[in-house]
Structure formats: C-alpha cells, structure tokens
Amino acid sequence: MSAAAHRRLATESWESLLRTQVAVMRELHKEPSFKELGSREYDILYNLTRCPSGWLRLNELNEHVLLTQPSISRMVDRLEARGLIHRKTAEGDRRGVLIGLTEEGAALQKEVGRAHVKNIMELMEVALSDDEMRTLLELTNKIRESVASR
Amino acid sequence: MSAAAHRRLATESWESLLRTQVAVMRELHKEPSFKELGSREYDILYNLTRCPSGWLRLNELNEHVLLTQPSISRMVDRLEARGLIHRKTAEGDRRGVLIGLTEEGAALQKEVGRAHVKNIMELMEVALSDDEMRTLLELTNKIRESVASR
C-alpha cells in the first residue's frame, strides 16, 4: 500500500466518523426533549450519573465535555440555579469544587435519557447488526485509548 | 440476546463513537493552525474544496456542518470579509447564493489541511491497522447512509 493511499485511508476513516457524528447529532436534535435541556447540559448530567461516587470535580467534567473550563464553570452556575445540580467544596483541597446531581436533576436526566436512548436505538438498529455494533465499539475504544495514552 | 442487552449495545457503541470524536477533536485542537482558522471555519473551506464545481449553496453547506442556518450565513459573512471566499447569486434562482473559495482561501485551506492531515495520520496510525480503518470507514458509512435515508 502506497504512503498516499495509507494517508488517505487514515483521514477518510476519521472524516467519516466525524461526519457520522454530525449526521446522527442532527437527527437526535430533532427530539423535543432537547429543548428543555440542551445536549451539552444533558452531557453534564449524564456524566454525573455515570461516576461511582456521584460527585465529579469541575476539571474532571472538563475532560469529558468539549467545552472550555470557563464555559463549564458558567454552565454549572446555570444548572445549579435551575436546581439540577449542587456544588460542594472538595475535601482536602479547598480550591476544588465537587458537582453532584440533585434529585430533580437525576429525574430530568432519566427522563431525557429515556427519549434519547430510544432514538439512538432506532437509528443504530436499522443501520448495523449486533456484531457490527460490537466491532464499532471495539474500534472506537481502541482509538480513544490510544489518544488517552499520549 | 435480551432486549436490554441489545439496547445497551446500541447506546454504548454510539456513545463510544461520540466520546471518540470528542477525544480526537480535543487533541486536534492543540494544533496551532486552528488558532487562525477555527475548526468550523476550516470545515466550510474544506467542503468547498471537495465539491466538483467549486461552488456550494448555503443550504448545502448547512447539511454538512453542525450549525444553524443563520450561523452559517454569518460565518460566511466573516469568511468573505477576510477574503477567503466569495458569494455570487445562483443562476436561475435569485434567492440562492453560491459560495466559492478565493485563491487566498484555497491556499489557507491547503496549509491548515496539511497540518490537520498530519495530526490525524499520527493519531489513527497508532490506534488502528489499515484493515481496522477500512472496517471503521465501512461501518460509519453505513450509519450515515441509514440516517440519510429517513
């Protein structure tokens, strides 16, 4: 395989992944649930449900969400003002802030998440077989692990 | 396979794709070239290089970029003000606007694109074999085609 073809394959597979994300996101955004809770806001709440302790530091959130630190800081302000999350000072490091879901926040995440999962299911199910989904999961995990270990 | 496991597989593979896009994007954004030309701006210029005629309608751009119509309209304003693209009225439809690269815009896209491709190469090459890239390309194409035909 020539160097040029190799380069083309690498960029094409990335671009295809990127465009697929755009296409699916555009489709998911049609869901009315995303009106009351934008996809970035949802992402924050979702990440909070996934962590074992129930609390995440702001900088940990920042690693998972494609937003700058100040943007997350202010988004957390808004979510707190809406009563969906609450802050507390991190023990042992008074600079740090821990974020956790309120009951109301957990309930809203669950509700929006349900609609969200339903839509994703419908999209993925038609497009790929179970084996193909497993392969996709495996390949994307590989990329992520590789990027993380830099 | 149970319905619950099936559902989990569909959402997990999608979330993995999404998180991979975030992780890779975050990495690509470290590239200094993206300071002078944001990734969305780059995306516009890139799309213009890919189309055969060299001209794209605003609404065509809108299909490929994850932005609302007004945002693209204004982004095109800015790119035009910077001399990177130019507008012309579409022939046969005086509502329509065609966008094309200027020489300067084409040159900048090429320059930024070079650095961009180099980084993508380095990321993908380490993570996946050629066969795996081909598989990823195939699977993401399938998803995109499926979503497009709704």
Add this chain to the structure above:
DNA sequence: GGGAGATATATGCGTTTGTATCTAATATAG
C-alpha cells in the same frame, strides 16, 4: 397571471462561548 404558500437567505436580539486574566489554595524549592 395573480394570490397563497413554500423556500433561500438575512437580520434583531438575548444567551452562550472562548480568550485573557484574576483570585485563592496548594505544592515545591531553597
């Protein structure tokens, strides 16, 4: 061919974002 509705893009306006910078707290070096 004239008016109702559809389509393509632009603009007003409030909200959210990113860059740069600030404050407070912790870690490190001498």
Add this chain to the structure above:
DNA sequence: CTATATTAGATACAAACGCATATATCTCCC
C-alpha cells in the same frame, strides 16, 4: 519556613451562537 511556581475555579468582555422573524424570490394552483 518562606518565596515562587502551579493548579482549580471564577469573572470581564468581545465574538459567535440559536431562535424567532423579516425579506426576497420562486412555485403552484385556480
């Protein structure tokens, strides 16, 4: 132990975004 550097998060401000809506053109049906 103090001074300096580093890290976590917050804030000021200009730029960019999305939603609603305006404007211009086209399409279709009578």
